[in-house]
Amino acid sequence: MFKLLLIEDDQTLFNEIKDRLMGWSYDVYGISDFSQVMQEFTSVKPDLVIIDIQLPKFDGFHWCRMIRSHSNVPILFLSSRDHPTDMVMSLQLGADDFIQKPFHFDVLIAKIQATLRRVYNYNHEQITLKTWQAATIDVEKSTVSSATGTVELTKNEMFILKKLIEQKNKIVSREELIKSLWDDERFVSDNTLTVNLNRLRKKLDELNLGQFIETKVGQGYMACEEAQT
Structure with a gap:
């Protein structure tokens, strides 16, 4: 079972996404203290991170930088901000994809599945x-x-x-x-x-x-x- 870390402060949206993802057999974790995101990231050791831009304490760009300084885990941004520079910034910081809210859940699942398949399938090739x-x-x-x-x-x-x-x-x-x-x-x-x-x-x-x-x-x-x- 893949472990997903969902960094989202909207509790209603978090619960909705978590319930849907668990229905697809993903193990979903959230953040209890938004000033301690890296500590919780290290504790969970997720296979994929989904992160919003607008968060308490520090924004998603800050935490993307911090995660990328320690790990190559795939990162998907999920945000209601629709300015093109937000998507460009997220990709320049090392994110794998950017999904704009509101989104169709099938699109989110497709992107998660494609990212996990891409990252964890080719990592096990015989010739590295x-x-x-x-x-x-x-x-x-x-x-x-x-x-x-x-x-x-x-x-x-x-x-x-x-x-x-x-x-x-x-x-x-x-x-x-x-x-x-x-x-x-x-x-x-x-x-x-x-x-x-x-x-x-x-x-x-x-x-x-x-x-x-x-x-x-x-x-x-x-x-x-x-x-x-």
Whole structure:
């Protein structure tokens, strides 16, 4: 049974979501003290976090930053705020998706299922180490290492990089990446992929690798690597 941590201060909405999720056999936990979110996160050790933006004490962006500094657990934002910058901010901070209230419960379930399937299925693949541009890609640990150092990726970033290097020197379309990531592209905005790609490039820049993820305008993206001689 997957454990979900629902960081939501609206008790009525929390109880409604919890009841529905438990009907899908998820183990759902809440927050009793919103000044101690990280302590409760550490205690629960959830498989996925669902978090609102507007919370007592500190907002959801603060807690997303704190969680990301300790864990790569998948994070879904669930918020009534509808400004595009809220979604962009949440993704830049390392969230996996953003769902706007009011929402259809089937959409929430679909996103939870797709995220859990994506994260916890590919983590158990037999081959977890790959090489690209003289760097080592550790899929299980979500790290990229080179002579310059090591960077840690979120699950989405690693999934994108893995997908690109599996077809290195070939263009992978945006549509293929979106469908592979979220299973059903109807639930995903095009901007979500752009944010994840930009965030991945920024991290790879620390290893001088960002320039090797090329954008092919109107076609998609390509992980470039020269043939070894």
